[in-house]
Structures are given as structure tokens and as C-alpha cells.
Amino acid sequence: MTHIAVLGAGVVGVTTAWYLRQAGYDVTVIERESAAGMQTSFANGGQISVSHATPWANPAAPMKALKWLFREDAPLLYRLRADKAQLKWAMQFLQECRADRADANLVQMVRLGLYSRDALQQLRADIDIDYEQQTRGIMHFYTNQAEFDAAIAPTERMQELGCERHVIDINNAVNLEPALYPIAHKLKGATYTSRDESGNAHLFTQRLAERCIEAGVKFLYDTEILALNTDDYSARPHVHSITIQPKGENAQTFSADSHVLALGSYSVSLMKPLHIHLPIFPAKGYSATYQINPRAPHLAPFVSLIDDEFK
Ligand SMILES: Cc1cc2nc3c(=O)[nH]c(=O)nc-3n(C[C@H](O)[C@H](O)[C@H](O)COP(=O)(O)OP(=O)(O)OC[C@H]3O[C@@H](n4cnc5c(N)ncnc54)[C@H](O)[C@@H]3O)c2cc1C
Incomplete structure (x- = not known):
């Protein structure tokens, strides 16, 4: 064998x-x-999110990255170093920010995401594996009008490619996820993808x-x-x-x-x-795990959420 x-x-x-x-x-x-x-x-975010297939490398990324360089609380920190590997990776990243490359990458990521999500659902059906999975969809919410406006074109593109991500209004968002109620006045819009899911990786x-x-x-x-x-x-x-x-x-x-x-x-x-140079450069992420207050479980989110502006 x-x-x-x-x-x-x-x-x-x-x-x-x-x-x-x-x-x-x-x-x-x-x-x-x-x-x-x-x-x-x-301890990752646990999201099975085809709807998160917008590539980090996109036409808006270089300007955002430049602004983030000077913010300690930036959603993604990038520290410039005199490092050949980092510079090479950054140049490749910039090339992928062109609109045609960003679209080609989005198409591939949606296809891979749909395939992977189907494979996971099939595996679950075949072997009955339990990993605290939740099949309640994923909602992206926006507190910045420009960020929300910028999310509409990729959402429509994802729909064309077979991902069921839809723009929803604020009432609908709060109805789907009542834990958003206290910040409803800050919301500019949201998208919801019913077949996306989450679980404990x-x-x-x-x-x-x-x-x-x-x-x-x-x-x-x-x-x-x-x-x-x-x-x-x-x-x-x-x-x-x-x-x-x-x-x-x-x-x-x-x-x-x-x-x-x-x-x-x-x-x-x-x-x-x-002599094989993989175009991978490590990024660091953080996660936190909270106990849900048993006396007020309704205050915890029920749907898996993404605050898209702050990642
Ligand atoms: C904060 C955070 C949140 C995230 N949220 C999400 C999310 O919501 N949804 C999502 O899809 N993805 C998310 N991700 C990304 C996701 O977690 C990773 O893509 C995924 O876990 C990578 O899995 P992996 O098996 O490739 O790597 P790893 O889990 O890192 O596995 C690699 C393994 O190789 C071993 N290893 C390395 N070098 C050696 C060596 N020399 N000898 C022997 N063993 C070695 C390591 O010990 C490790 O166990 C998140 C990541 C982070 C950091």
C-alpha cells in the first residue's frame, strides 16, 4: 500500500x-x-465563511494599509522591517491588489470556499462528528457607510458565483441577531449568508x-x-x-x-x-474566549458575526 x-x-x-x-x-x-x-x-474564529472570500489584496488595501501603519489599534498590524522576505512578499501582495487580480482571486476563493463548505457538511453527515457547530449563518455588519458601500459590489459578485450572501437592512439585521440591538443606532448596513456556519476548529x-x-x-x-x-x-x-x-x-x-x-x-x-519559495508570510491574530452569563444568555450573539471594518 x-x-x-x-x-x-x-x-x-x-x-x-x-x-x-x-x-x-x-x-x-x-x-x-x-x-x-x-x-x-x-482558538481561531471558528467561521466557515464563504462570505469572507473578499481577498485582503484588493484595490483599496494599499491605502488602508498605509493608514493602519500609524495606528496601534489597527485591525491588521504590519510592521515594516529591513527583511528581504517581507519586502518580496509585500511586492507580490501589491501586484495582487490590481482590480483584475482581486476579482480572479475572489472567484477562486468563492469556488474553494463553496467546495470546502459542501465537503464539511458531507463529512458531518457521513461520520456524525460534533464540534460545537452552529448552522445559523454569518452576518457581516458595518458601522461605516463607506465600508458598507464598498461591500455591495463583492456581495453581488459572490451571488453570481453561487454564494448566497445578501445585503439586508438594519431592522432585518437586528431581527436576525437581537444582540445587535444596543448598537443598532451605529449600524449602516449588513449582509447575511444563511448557509455559512461556525464551530470549534x-x-x-x-x-x-x-x-x-x-x-x-x-x-x-x-x-x-x-x-x-x-x-x-x-x-x-x-x-x-x-x-x-x-x-x-x-x-x-x-x-x-x-x-x-x-x-x-x-x-x-x-x-x-x-529552492522552492512559498509566497507565505506569517501574520499574527488574537482570539478571546468568554463564558456566557447563564442569567442573560440572550445578550450573547446567536448568529456568527463579523465586524467587517475592524475585522
Ligand atoms: C485569530 C485567528 C482567527 C482565525 N479565524 C478563522 C476563521 O474564523 N475561519 C477560518 O477559516 N480561519 C480562521 N483563521 C485561520 C485558520 O485558523 C488557519 O488557516 C488554520 O488553522 C491553519 O491550519 P493549518 O493546519 O494549515 O496550520 P496549523 O494549525 O498551524 O498546523 C500546522 C501544524 O504544523 C506543526 N508544525 C509546524 N512546524 C513543524 C515542524 N517543524 N515539525 C513538526 N510539526 C510542525 C504545528 O505544530 C502545527 O500543529 C484564523 C486564524 C487566527 C490566527
């Missing part, structure tokens, strides 16, 4: 391992943490990892991947093995027929010696 090593046990690695196993491959997942979903997939990753083990996938946790080994430095080098280091042990070689790289932003440094 063909043996595939999946490098990284975030949501991407574990989901890849699941589908490869279902397709009949012998699969080993290698991860430096002691469990699955402990890094970026640990960490729980999903851990529960799917359990199902993977039941299906015969092997997991090597506490194991750092140090290098991808190849004798071939062509444009598409074949990786014949990897160098790994289990915690407290010496480095050793691990061989598989194929390798899937799912190390998030850490993929860049492992690919560099192969």
Missing part, C-alpha cells in the same frame, strides 16, 4: 490524513506538539484525529521535522525522506512514498533549501 506522510497535525493536516485514509492509503501524521490542533487551529481537529486513529492512521506526536531530503534540485524535486527528531531522542530518517506539507507558515523554511 502506498505510504503517505502528512507533515503537521493542524486542521489541514488531520483533514488531509482523513481523506487519504478513506482513499485507501497508509497514512502517518507527524507533529511536534503532543496533540492535534494545538497551533493556529487552536480545535475540537473538530481533535475529534477527527480520533476518527483517523480508529481508521488506522498513525500519529507521531512530539516529533519535530527538521528537513525534507532530496537528491534532486529540479523545479519539482522528489522528496525521498524526511529528517525527524522525536522529543528526547536523536535525529533520524523517516521514509514514505509521498509527503504532504501541512505545517502552516512553518512550511516556508523547510521548502527553502529545496
Whole structure:
């Protein structure tokens, strides 16, 4: 049986391992943490949001980024450094801000998003996996008229591409999500996407990892991947093995027929010696988890929300 090593046990690695196993491959997942979903997939926003497919690189982005550079509370912080990799990434980002590139990227992101959301819904139906999912749609709301106006064209474009995102008025927004009532006077508009959903990405990753083990996938946790080994430095080098280091042990070689790289932003440094430069530059995000007051649960949002201006 063909043996595939999946490098990284975030949501991407574990989901890849699941589908490869279902397709009949012998699969080993290698991860430096002691469990699955402990890094970026640990506490994200949990949104399954095809409606969030507007690329960050768009014609308005350079001006916004320039303004944000000087604001400590900017929704996205970008600190300029004398770093060749950062400069190269920034130049590529700027090229993608052209209107034609932004539209091409939006089309691809909506298609990928629709496909992924369908795949998730199918997986849930097939294996009955519970990860605190909520299927109540996603609402983007706007407190700035210019931001709301700018959201209308991409919303209509998404509709053309099959994403059911619609502009809704403020009354409708507050009816759908009564927790918005206290800030209703600040709202300029909203959009709502009924088939988008949300859930706990960490729980999903851990529960799917359990199902993977039941299906015969092997997991090597506490194991750092140090290098991808190849004798071939062509444009598409074949990786014949990897160098790994289990915690407290010496480095050793691990061989598989194929390798899937799912190390998030850490993929860049492992690919560099192969002369493959991935256009990935890590960004930092924050999340906070709150207990809902049991005496006033109605004050907590029921629908998954995005304050689009402040991300
Ligand atoms: C604050 C925040 C909010 C977000 N909200 C959303 C959202 O609402 N919806 C959404 O779709 N996305 C959201 N995202 C993005 C989403 O979380 C990521 O795209 C996703 O988790 C990436 O998964 P991954 O498997 O690619 O990476 P990761 O989860 O980072 O997995 C990579 C794994 O590789 C392992 N690894 C790395 N290097 C090595 C090595 N050398 N050896 C061994 N193991 C290694 C790491 O330990 C890690 O477990 C958010 C991100 C952040 C930060």
C-alpha cells in the first residue's frame, strides 16, 4: 500500500490524513506538539465563511494599509522591517491588489470556499462528528457607510458565483441577531449568508484525529521535522525522506512514498533549501474566549458575526 506522510497535525493536516485514509492509503501524521490542533487551529474564529472570500489584496488595501501603519489599534498590524522576505512578499501582495487580480482571486476563493463548505457538511453527515457547530449563518455588519458601500459590489459578485450572501437592512439585521440591538443606532448596513456556519476548529481537529486513529492512521506526536531530503534540485524535486527528531531522542530518517506539507507558515523554511519559495508570510491574530452569563444568555450573539471594518 502506498505510504503517505502528512507533515503537521493542524486542521489541514488531520483533514488531509482523513481523506487519504478513506482513499485507501497508509497514512502517518507527524507533529511536534503532543496533540492535534494545538497551533493556529487552536482558538481561531471558528467561521466557515464563504462570505469572507473578499481577498485582503484588493484595490483599496494599499491605502488602508498605509493608514493602519500609524495606528496601534489597527485591525491588521504590519510592521515594516529591513527583511528581504517581507519586502518580496509585500511586492507580490501589491501586484495582487490590481482590480483584475482581486476579482480572479475572489472567484477562486468563492469556488474553494463553496467546495470546502459542501465537503464539511458531507463529512458531518457521513461520520456524525460534533464540534460545537452552529448552522445559523454569518452576518457581516458595518458601522461605516463607506465600508458598507464598498461591500455591495463583492456581495453581488459572490451571488453570481453561487454564494448566497445578501445585503439586508438594519431592522432585518437586528431581527436576525437581537444582540445587535444596543448598537443598532451605529449600524449602516449588513449582509447575511444563511448557509455559512461556525464551530470549534480545535475540537473538530481533535475529534477527527480520533476518527483517523480508529481508521488506522498513525500519529507521531512530539516529533519535530527538521528537513525534507532530496537528491534532486529540479523545479519539482522528489522528496525521498524526511529528517525527524522525536522529543528526547536523536535525529533520524523517516521514509514514505509521498509527503504532504501541512505545517502552516512553518512550511516556508523547510521548502527553502529545496529552492522552492512559498509566497507565505506569517501574520499574527488574537482570539478571546468568554463564558456566557447563564442569567442573560440572550445578550450573547446567536448568529456568527463579523465586524467587517475592524475585522
Ligand atoms: C485569530 C485567528 C482567527 C482565525 N479565524 C478563522 C476563521 O474564523 N475561519 C477560518 O477559516 N480561519 C480562521 N483563521 C485561520 C485558520 O485558523 C488557519 O488557516 C488554520 O488553522 C491553519 O491550519 P493549518 O493546519 O494549515 O496550520 P496549523 O494549525 O498551524 O498546523 C500546522 C501544524 O504544523 C506543526 N508544525 C509546524 N512546524 C513543524 C515542524 N517543524 N515539525 C513538526 N510539526 C510542525 C504545528 O505544530 C502545527 O500543529 C484564523 C486564524 C487566527 C490566527
